[in-house]
Amino acid sequence: MWYLCRMRTVILYYSKTGNTKKYAEDIAAALKCDVMPLNKFKAKMIPDYDTIVFGSRVIGTKIQKADDFLAMYDAMEGKNIIMFAVGMSLVSKEARLNLISNNILDLYHIRFYQLRGSFDYEKLGMVEKLLMSNSLRMIANDPNATVDQKMLLNIKENPLQCYDDVGVNKIISVVRKLATEMPEGDA
Ligand SMILES: Cc1cc2nc3c(=O)[nH]c(=O)nc-3n(C[C@H](O)[C@H](O)[C@H](O)COP(=O)(O)O)c2cc1C
Incomplete structure (x- = not known):
């Protein structure tokens, strides 16, 4: 679809046992956009993108590397910023709110999603x-x-073996919707 080509999106991730990486790669494949581990992404690359998505694993209620990602927050001004957290907890409004408060995400203007992952x-x-x-x-x-x-x-x-199709599709459709809302000429 033409608007996906105009919309420049990158999916960044931090993953150790592969669940977050798989979600990031699946979302990128659906959107036909770039995907890379967070440590490969440098602040000088921010102007290349309109939408920046960061997914990471939850360990002891903390979203790992969220601080590293959010250290670039000021430099990402004007971008669409989306975060998703992957953990073994059940997806619920309460769990999502806990993640927001434990990681102080309410300080930032970002869209945030919780996905359930596997655990071995x-x-x-x-x-x-x-x-x-x-x-x-x-x-x-x-x-x-x-x-x-x-x-x-x-x-x-x-x-635990879990793949959250609903959550993945939600993130994909939100990124697509953002692309349709882009002002003309902002390619
Ligand atoms: C020491 C440890 C603590 C964890 N704490 C949480 C937690 O507080 N909440 C949660 O939902 N998942 C927790 N998990 C589960 C991981 O977030 C889950 O396995 C996730 O899918 C790992 O992501 P990755 O495969 O991308 O590395 C924990 C896992 C470990 C090993």
């Missing part, structure tokens, strides 16, 4: 295995643990 304990490095085991011990001993948290207690033995 065996794919983790040693440090993350330790962190995960500690978190699970804390949940097991916490009388106030939520139902969502308790569902994680057997995650080591039962890997």
